[in-house]
Amino acid sequence: MYVKSVTSDWQFEDQPANLAWREKMEQLANQPGGKEELHEALRKQDESAAERIHQNNTRKVIRALELIHSGKSAPDPLSQTNPALLYDVIIIGLEMERSKLYSRIEQRVDRMIDQGLVQEVERLYEEGYAHTQAMKAIGYKELVAYFEGEYSFEQAVDRIKIHSRQFAKRQLTWFKNKETVTWFDMGAEPKSEDFQGIVKFLEGIVQDVSK
Structure with missing residues (x-):
């Protein structure tokens, strides 16, 4: 949407x-x-x-x-379901091996924890924002549950990773089923030549439009 x-x-x-x-x-x-x-x-x-x-x-x-x-x-x-397009749209999607994608998601969660996510959520929790709509986002709701004694810290972090993987899967499914996307396979690890391929693809479209 x-x-x-x-x-x-x-x-x-x-x-x-x-x-x-x-x-x-x-x-x-x-x-x-x-x-x-x-x-x-x-x-x-x-x-x-x-x-x-x-x-x-x-x-x-x-x-x-x-x-x-x-x-x-x-x-x-x-x-x-099919509102009229306002523009000529090109949507580019990036794919990679699912296991590698999930691994990168989990690494990102670990970085968020290391960079102060727990302290940020704790501050908001103590200021009375625990049950607002914004605190239902992934990464926030799990830590609120931890502060309220529903999970251990390890369980909360694990649930953030699970919910993040599930969200990524839903996003991929939605774009593959609902939108016209030109997909580029990033393989196990994105490389500079992968992005050069995207640039060449866009340059080709610009040239076609300019003719």
């Missing part, structure tokens, strides 16, 4: 957030059985939206209910 919002005529919601109402729903969601109650409320008002949105996706359930509460219908992203 982020790519299409730049390259295509993607239509966004124009309904502003009702923060007071949303906070009330979030408090309900945090109660025992609250998620189920909210999802059932959505099902009663918009069954198709309830089918699209899993009950554990609290943020989307609440947003759908919020729109219905304001007199609008819950958005259906499938209705914008």
